[in-house]
Amino acid sequence: MGSDFFGEIDPPQRLLMGPGPANVHPRVLRAMSADVLGQFDPEMTDYMNQTMALYRQVFMTRNRWTFLIDGTARAGIEAALTSLIEPGARVLILRGGRFGMLLSEIAERLDADIRTVDLEWGEVATLAQIEAGLAEHRPAVFAAIHGDTSTTTAQPLDGVGALCAAYGAMSYVDATATLGGMPVETDKWGIDVVSAGLQKCMGGPPGCAPITISDRAANFMAARRKVESGIRRADIADGDRPFIRSNYFDLSMIMDYWSEKRLNHHTEATSMLYGARECARVLLQEGLPARFERHARCGAAMTEGLREMGLEVYGQDAYRMTNVTGVYIPASIDGERVRRRMREDYQIEIGTAFGPLAGKIWRIGAMGYNAEMDKVRRTLDALRLTLAQEGFVPDQARP
Amino acid sequence: MGSDFFGEIDPPQRLLMGPGPANVHPRVLRAMSADVLGQFDPEMTDYMNQTMALYRQVFMTRNRWTFLIDGTARAGIEAALTSLIEPGARVLILRGGRFGMLLSEIAERLDADIRTVDLEWGEVATLAQIEAGLAEHRPAVFAAIHGDTSTTTAQPLDGVGALCAAYGAMSYVDATATLGGMPVETDKWGIDVVSAGLQKCMGGPPGCAPITISDRAANFMAARRKVESGIRRADIADGDRPFIRSNYFDLSMIMDYWSEKRLNHHTEATSMLYGARECARVLLQEGLPARFERHARCGAAMTEGLREMGLEVYGQDAYRMTNVTGVYIPASIDGERVRRRMREDYQIEIGTAFGPLAGKIWRIGAMGYNAEMDKVRRTLDALRLTLAQEGFVPDQARP
Structure with a gap:
């Protein structure tokens, strides 16, 4: 039976320069190696409260409800949409890439009345286009992706929250690929719910989704609250709106868990919380402006x-x-042969692509712990040498 | 701003003898401190395949579809129920504690036609009671908890799978609190879907839910498949049954991700996978019989x-x-004063209780890395001394 147990975890030292995950900051991995605490231990709930305070700074918000969803970045998206979208509610979705399409995919599962602003992959919408969509469809919820890694494109969002509010829509933005790397100005943009992940610019591993929720959205979700009958309490009442169609992603209950009520929901993923907390500490010690400048410099x-x-x-x-x-x-x-040679000869990962861009582009990242000039140089040098060995002559470059 | 960053993660060395989480095996924490890999890196997909093989042994099954859900144990439950229960489908749920009630809570969110076998908290159902329920309600899905920590009670399940199959029901069992501590005989019991967590007897942290799925259930779920439009491929078709009402918990897509198709879904939570894999290695190196005996001895x-x-x-x-x-x-x-003194004077956590048992019982665990006689003795000694200091005289013990 011995051979069925396989060997110890001992991954090769890859330099992950794809669209994410990137290599994790060593301080984050060390923080995650601390032993766990009971979920209602005062030391644990202190860590939870500190994590909320840290992520308020990361999300550039004063939102009280700023915490973690226990799952990957996609879990954060689904928690937000499931809690914001009532069955049959109208949703306006900005789609200019694979992750914009994921938003409508999730909304479809929720029985939403879906309307879209459809762009060519890689295009962004103007404020006028967004306003026209809001005016035409009068949605209950507007949803968009900040940085859609499938197209390497960032949608400008300044002014979008105010437009949504003017047309009576709640606003949601996925910032998985940009949080900690580009400004995600939750309060300045006026977006109601923003969610993200750790494995891109935050310098952490996949598996945890930071989220921030405005009071307006939190009140709406609380009106959809449905407390589990096994743990009902006199101080927490059900809401009067249609309940949320998921228990795990019921943000009203998760807020009760992260609040001083400490209503039992899931058991918080302790190690991932340690990691998320350390991601934010590393980031804030560097400072948001320095962090954004470092990413911009490496990207350029x-x-x-x-x-x-x-x-x-x-x-x-x-x-x-x-x-x-x-x-x-x-x-x-x-393209795949080059990616394989980059991995095998140089231990460098670069990314493939999805949908209409599959086989047409590579996606090369420099994010979080890997947004460093030496890593950019190492990647460029390895790619140049590999392409030369593959017979690439620059004049033939244009597709 | 410095004070807003808080200190390093540095938890006190608590001995976690509640109903879970328990302390994590140090080998698991060390495995989690390895750096991440890209999600389609061949070294990563090897680790994924190895994890599947390891958990087949843990779940005592030959099920091909044995893998991890990225979320806490509750995410595993919701993934199973969401993928098994079509809107309006009839579900029979065994309820004898808080977690049995959670099953119907989740099924309610899924618009199921819910029928229950209701027991007093702490009671178990006989096979005859289960058969009577199946015969009366003819459900599409039967769901039960193996070990309901809210009542410290384990439901016997031998024969239940065959009964469900005879009455045409898919069967689901939550084994969060027992996997790795008591026999979870998936194939012998004939249960279609079993899910669990790491933070109880598996010796890992919360945040990852191992799951195993029979071919019969996998085929049913595949018939509910709905591929994201952004990543459609010629080799993966939609099913002809009503699609699953969650993207994140769509087990048909998650199976495509864990299969050689490697259809992109979420980004696998690498660090948690490393941890889950090491939990299984530690367990299988000890051996299942020795592991079960150790838990039984410590519990006794x-x-x-x-x-x-x-x-x-x-x-x-x-x-x-x-x-x-x-x-x-x-x-x-x-009771709460004793729990606080145990924690403050001895660094030992024991558990409180839920619902009708809140304030009436403590729950004291010895599981996973903590199912050791010295830890049992340390807990008993600390409790005896604390109770004596609180003026407890044994004759007054009976409530």
């Missing part, structure tokens, strides 16, 4: 370096995410 | 020790979980 260097070697960069410079760059695979080159 | 010693100090143990010896013991709080004693 990556884009410039790719162009210098004769490759065509995908997308628009004005709306490019700073932490991931799409680049066309030259016509003469086998 | 705990029960006996509590009785020897003049306390009344809750529940029935014949159906007692081996890893957690309920004990009545003596009438003269402030």
Whole structure:
């Protein structure tokens, strides 16, 4: 039977320069190696409260309800949409890439009345386009992706919250790929719910979804509250709106768990909370402006370096995410073979692509712990040498 | 701003002898401190495949579909029920404690037609009672809890799968509190879907839910498949049954992610996977029989020790979980004050209770890494001394 147990965890030392996950900051891994606490231990609830305070700074918000969802970034999206969208409610979704389509996919599962602003992959919407959509459809919820890694494009969001509020819509934004790397200005944008993950610019592992919720949205969700009959208490009443169609993603109950009520829900994923807390500490000690500048500098260097070697960069410079760059695979080159050689010869991972961009572009990231100039150089050098070995001649670069 | 960053993660060294989480095996924490890999890196998918093979042994099954859900144990329950229960489908739920009630709570969110076999908290159902329920209600799905920590009671399940199959029902069992501590004989019992967590007898942290799925159930779920439009592929078709009402918990898509198709879904929670894999390795190196015997020995010693100090143990010896013991709080004693003194004076956590048992019993666990005789003795000694200091005289013990 011995051979059925396999060996110890001992991964090769890969440099992860794809669209995420990126390598985890060593301080985060060390924090996660601390032993766990009971979920209602005062030391544990202190850590939970501290995590809320730290993520308020990360999300640039004063929202009381700023905490963690126990699941991957996608769990944060589904918790937000499930709690915001009542069955049959009208939802307006901005779709310009794979993750915009994921929003409507999730909304469809929730029996939403879905309307969309559909863009070509890689395009962004103007405020006028968003307002036209709100005016035409009068949705209860507006949802968009900040940085859609499938297209390496960042949607400008300044002014969007005010527009949504003016048209009576709750607003949701997924910032999985940008939080900690580009400004996610929750309060300035006026977005009601923003969720994210740790495995991109936050420098943590996948498996935890920070989220922040405005009081307006929290009150709406509380009106959908449905307390489990096994743990009913006199101080927590059911709401009068249609209940949320998931127990695990019922944000009203999760808020009661993270509040001083400490209503039992799931058992908080202690190790991931330790990791999330350390991600935020590392980030805030660096400072948000320095962090954003570091990502912008590395993203610009990556884009410039790719162009210098004769490759065509995908997308628009004005709306490019700073932490991931799409680049066309030259016509003469086998993209998957290059990715494999990068991995095998240099221990460097670069990313493939989805949907209409599959086989057309690579996606090369420099985010979180990996947004460093030496790692950008190492990646560019390895790609240049690999492409040369594959017979790439710059003049043939244009697809 | 410095004070807003708080200090490093540095929890006190608590001995967690409540109903879970328990202390994590140090090997598991060390495995989790390895850096992450890209989700489609061949080294990562090897680890995923190994994890499947390891958990087949843990779940005592030959089920191909044996893998991890990225979320807490509750996420595993909801993934199973969401994928098994179609809107309006009839579900028969065995309820003899808080977690049995959670099953119907989740089913209610899914618009199920809910029927129940209701027991007093702490009672178990006979096979005849289960068969009577199946015969009367003819449900599409039968759901039960193996070990309901709220009552410290384990439901016998031998023969239940065959009964369900005879009456045309899919069967689901939650084994969160027993997997790795008591036999969870998936194939022998004939249960279609079993899910669990790591933070009880598996010796891991909360935040990951192992699950196993029979081919019969997997085929049913595949018939509910709905592939995201952003990543459609010619080799994966939608099913012809009503689609699953969650994207994150759509087990048909998660199976496609864990299969050689590697259809992108969430980004696997790498660190938790490392931890789950190491939990299984530690367990299988000890061996299942030795592991079960260790839990039984420690549970018996705990029960006996509590009785020897003049306390009344809750529940029935014949159906007692081996890893957690309920004990009545003596009438003269402030239960929360004792728990606080145990924590502050001895760094030992024991558990409180829910619902009708709140304030009536403590729940004292010895599970996973903590199912050791020295820890049982340390807990009993600390409780005896604390109760004496609180003025407890054994003759007054009976409530």
